[in-house]
Amino acid sequence: MQTPYVIIDLDIVETKFRELSEALHSTELCYAVKANPGKPVIERLAALGASFDVASVPEIDLVLSCGVEPARISFGNTIKKQRDIAYAAQQGITRFTVDTMSELHKVLAEAPQAEVCVRLFHDCEGADWPLSKKFGCGFADAKKILIAAGNAGCTTGISFHVGSQQRNLDAWLAPLQLCQQLITEVSQETVAPEFVNLGGGYPGSYLDDTPHISVYGDAIRKSLYDVFGGNTPRLMAEPGRYLVADAGTLHTEVVLVSERDIDARRWVYVDCGVFGGLAETLGESIRYRLHTEHDASAPASQIVLAGPTCDSADIIYDKAGYFLPDNLQVGEVIRIASTGAYTTSYSAIGFNGFAPLAQGYINIVAMKEPAV
Amino acid sequence: MQTPYVIIDLDIVETKFRELSEALHSTELCYAVKANPGKPVIERLAALGASFDVASVPEIDLVLSCGVEPARISFGNTIKKQRDIAYAAQQGITRFTVDTMSELHKVLAEAPQAEVCVRLFHDCEGADWPLSKKFGCGFADAKKILIAAGNAGCTTGISFHVGSQQRNLDAWLAPLQLCQQLITEVSQETVAPEFVNLGGGYPGSYLDDTPHISVYGDAIRKSLYDVFGGNTPRLMAEPGRYLVADAGTLHTEVVLVSERDIDARRWVYVDCGVFGGLAETLGESIRYRLHTEHDASAPASQIVLAGPTCDSADIIYDKAGYFLPDNLQVGEVIRIASTGAYTTSYSAIGFNGFAPLAQGYINIVAMKEPAV
Numbered sequence: 001m002q003t004p005y006v007i008i009d010l011d012i013v014e015t016k017f018r019e020l021s022e023a024l025h026s027t028e029l030c031y032a033v034k035a036n037p038g039k040p041v042i043e044r045l046a047a048l049g050a051s052f053d054v055a056s057v058p059e060i061d062l063v064l065s066c067g068v069e070p071a072r073i074s075f076g077n078t079i080k081k082q083r084d085i086a087y088a089a090q091q092g093i094t095r096f097t098v099d100t101m102s103e104l105h106k107v108l109a110e111a112p113q114a115e116v117c118v119r120l121f122h123d124c125e126g127a128d129w130p131l132s133k134k135f136g137c138g139f140a141d142a143k144k145i146l147i148a149a150g151n152a153g154c155t156t157g158i159s160f161h162v163g164s165q166q167r168n169l170d171a172w173l174a175p176l177q178l179c180q181q182l183i184t185e186v187s188q189e190t191v192a193p194e195f196v197n198l199g200g201g202y203p204g205s206y207l208d209d210t211p212h213i214s215v216y217g218d219a220i221r222k223s224l225y226d227v228f229g230g231n232t233p234r235l236m237a238e239p240g241r242y243l244v245a246d247a248g249t250l251h252t253e254v255v256l257v258s259e260r261d262i263d264a265r266r267w268v269y270v271d272c273g274v275f276g277g278l279a280e281t282l283g284e285s286i287r288y289r290l291h292t293e294h295d296a297s298a299p300a301s302q303i304v305l306a307g308p309t310c311d312s313a314d315i316i317y318d319k320a321g322y323f324l325p326d327n328l329q330v331g332e333v334i335r336i337a338s339t340g341a342y343t344t345s346y347s348a349i350g351f352n353g354f355a356p357l358a359q360g361y362i363n364i365v366a367m368k369e370p371a372v
Numbered sequence: 373m374q375t376p377y378v379i380i381d382l383d384i385v386e387t388k389f390r391e392l393s394e395a396l397h398s399t400e401l402c403y404a405v406k407a408n409p410g411k412p413v414i415e416r417l418a419a420l421g422a423s424f425d426v427a428s429v430p431e432i433d434l435v436l437s438c439g440v441e442p443a444r445i446s447f448g449n450t451i452k453k454q455r456d457i458a459y460a461a462q463q464g465i466t467r468f469t470v471d472t473m474s475e476l477h478k479v480l481a482e483a484p485q486a487e488v489c490v491r492l493f494h495d496c497e498g499a500d501w502p503l504s505k506k507f508g509c510g511f512a513d514a515k516k517i518l519i520a521a522g523n524a525g526c527t528t529g530i531s532f533h534v535g536s537q538q539r540n541l542d543a544w545l546a547p548l549q550l551c552q553q554l555i556t557e558v559s560q561e562t563v564a565p566e567f568v569n570l571g572g573g574y575p576g577s578y579l580d581d582t583p584h585i586s587v588y589g590d591a592i593r594k595s596l597y598d599v600f601g602g603n604t605p606r607l608m609a610e611p612g613r614y615l616v617a618d619a620g621t622l623h624t625e626v627v628l629v630s631e632r633d634i635d636a637r638r639w640v641y642v643d644c645g646v647f648g649g650l651a652e653t654l655g656e657s658i659r660y661r662l663h664t665e666h667d668a669s670a671p672a673s674q675i676v677l678a679g680p681t682c683d684s685a686d687i688i689y690d691k692a693g694y695f696l697p698d699n700l701q702v703g704e705v706i707r708i709a710s711t712g713a714y715t716t717s718y719s720a721i722g723f724n725g726f727a728p729l730a731q732g733y734i735n736i737v738a739m740k741e742p743a744v
Contacts, residue, residue, distance in 0.1 A: 032682075034681070034682055034683075034723065034724045034725070037722065037725065055681060055682045056724050056725035056726055057725070058722070058725035058726070058727070059724065059725035062725065077680075077681075077724070078628075078682075079627050079641045080627065080628075081625070081643070082702070099632065100630040100631065100632055102628065102629065102630065102631075121634045131684035132684040132687055133634055133635050133639075133676075134686070134687055135682075136632075136634070137632040137633060137634060138632065138633035139633075140633050141632055141633045253453070255451050255452065255453050256450075256452075256472070256475060258471070258472040258474065259472065259474075260472055260493075260508075260510065260513055261509060261510035261511075261512050261513045262493045262505055262508065262509060262510045263505050267506070275718065304505075306451075306506050308428075308449075308451050309406070309449075310404075310406055310448065310449050310450075311406075312503035312507060314506070315504055315506055318504075331454075344721075345720065345721070345722055345723045345724075346647065346720055346723055347720065347721050348717065348718055348719065349716075349717070349719050349720070349721045349728040350430070350717055351406065351717045351718055352406045352427040352428050352431065352717075353405070353406070353409065353427060353428035353429070353430035353431035354428055354430070356721040
């Protein structure tokens with residue numbers, strides 16, 4: 001396999017799924033396919049009993065082609081063409097997310113018996129990537145949409161998203177309080193919303209430390225208990241990054257190590273850049289762990305890491321202040337850890353003529369730890 | 373053809389090539405293939421006598437497959453794998469750009485009779501997209517590399533780039549003065565550098581007015597005369613955006629018009645976003661002209677324009693303050709002008725399952741203007 005490529009360890013995907021299931025027990029986990037649409041990933045998660053959150057018709061076709069029944073697929077994109085809703089309904093999909101009345105009308109026209117999820121806007125303090133106002137509506141709109149959907153005979157629920165790579169363990173409390181209040185008020189007018197979708201935000205293992213997923217689980221279950229007491233609604237979640245990020249390792253070759261009179265630092269150019277799969281390094285907000293073939297104790301100095309294209313914006317890390325070994329050579333491979341999420345699917349189709357990032361899989365039979 | 377797609381008018385590509393040839397007369401124009409690698413674009417430009425600037429082996433193969441002779445191809449990427457230099461040399465390509473001594477050694481090893489272009493760093497005041505320090509070296513390094521290449525028997529020259537969408541007409545003067553000084557100093561040590569590559573930076577027609585290309589041409593030729601007098605070196609340029617941007621029109625369908633209680637503005641969601649080809653709107657630095665099917669005098673109000681993916685960063689224009697007609701409807705097509713450059717090739721291979729941006733071509737026989 002020629003660099004650059006990502007190798008996905010499917011056993012790690014399985015481990016992550018089991019850990020998150022344990023942490024959020026009794027929560028239906030809908031894998032957000034956009035994080036990594038590799039077919040072996042979907043097949044492994046399907047075998048474990050996962051459900052799936054899809055964004056488009058091609059993602060619906062992909063998940064169905066892996067043998068997943070339509071009842072386990074949720075069309076979670078709030079932005080859908082009416083003909084795509086019709087197509088989904090024809091395939092037997094009944095779960096749709098909306099955040100505006102006009103989108104509800106599209107869904108009711110094509111899938112009158114739908115399970116409708118209304119997405120609440122939430123501003124995401126504590127997340128490495130807080131979300132914009134692109135998705136979600138406020139309390140007043142959510143109430144109107146839930147009442148309209150309930151009156152139309154739909155099962156309803158509420159979703160929110162605390163932001164990507166969320167590191168504040170209490171981030172789920174405030175939106176859960178809003179959900180509880182919505183359920184109370186809506187149930188005075190029509191059928192009560194019956195589920196809450198906890199969204200995503202569960203982290204990958206990048207340079208910054210994050211708590212273990214069990215710590216997240218404890219905090220979220222405490223928030224649920226504080227808000228709902230023993231009367232918790234049916235729960236869903238939409239993990240993407242958490243399930244696949246740590247399963248992936250990106251392999252990229254050093255093309256050029258450059259020392260120039262315009263910068264005191266070495267510039268290390270590799271064959272994968274921000275247009276070839278490392279788009280999440282834009283703004284240097286996601287800082288991956290880098291591994292070289294050299295000993296960690298080898299003398300090292302600060303570098304700028306950049307991609308292979310003729311685009312001056314194709315710089316992976318500049319201000320982040322990475323160090324790499326002084327004797328790093330052209331032709332060596334740098335392994336970039338936790339690159340299983342939002343890499344291959346973000347990759348440009350052919351910018352500068354470079355092929356999209358490839359993906360391979362390993363699938364090692366789990367070995368028991370030796371007895372001590 | 374299903375939206376989203378770009379239509380390229382090849383006659384406009386031809387017109388732009390003729391205008392730039394006229395503006396920079398006696399300058400060899402090397403089309404920067406990365407701007408739009410569509411085969412009909414390359415074939416049209418090849419028929420007009422263009423040369424080509426390529427960034428990678430697949431771009432070399434593409435240009436050769438259009439019948440272009442290797443002597444008209446320049447491998448202008450300063451970041452090249454040694455085996456890719458070897459491949460290029462095997463195909464008969466002799467023109468390579470470098471900005472560090474280690475890259476020169478790679479070139480000398482694989483293509484000892486190369487024509488070596490040394491890229492000077494230049495900070496790009498006045499450009500909408502100034503360049504980073506990714507490319508180019510300072511005067512001292514450039515002098516060393518030019519002397520080493522000259523002593524190795526290579527023909528040499530100097531390139532620089534004033535930044536993308538450059539709007540300061542005097543931007544070429546300072547780097548030309550450096551080139552002149554380099555030529556003088558290097559020729560005291562070895563064979564004189566014989567060409568200057570003026571790079572790119574010639575603008576597309578976005579919302580902000582830019583001068584006509586003939587005004588650029590006048591300014592650049594005046595700078596050349598001021599620096600070199602009658603003794604101008606052989607000239608090249610690497611236009612990309614200028615030749616193809618205005619030839620392209622992107623067609624995208626309105627998927628959702630959303631009014632929500634969290635924002636006083638309408639949000640208009642279309643089926644092409646920043647991951648589907650509109651990557652240059654990141655940071656809202658390139659502001660395209662939008663056209664709807666409605667009369668320009670129709671009542672309009674401020675909107676946020678966003679793409680179709682489940683990614684909160686997929687917002688095309690927010691702060692830019694665009695207005696669209698109040699009666700814009702779901703299902704209508706918005707045409708985005710001057711989208712022939714850096715759109716299809718930037719498109720993600722399948723983020724959220726959406727297909728990469730398609731491209732079609734029109735090729736209208738030019739009609740004479742009616743006599744007045």
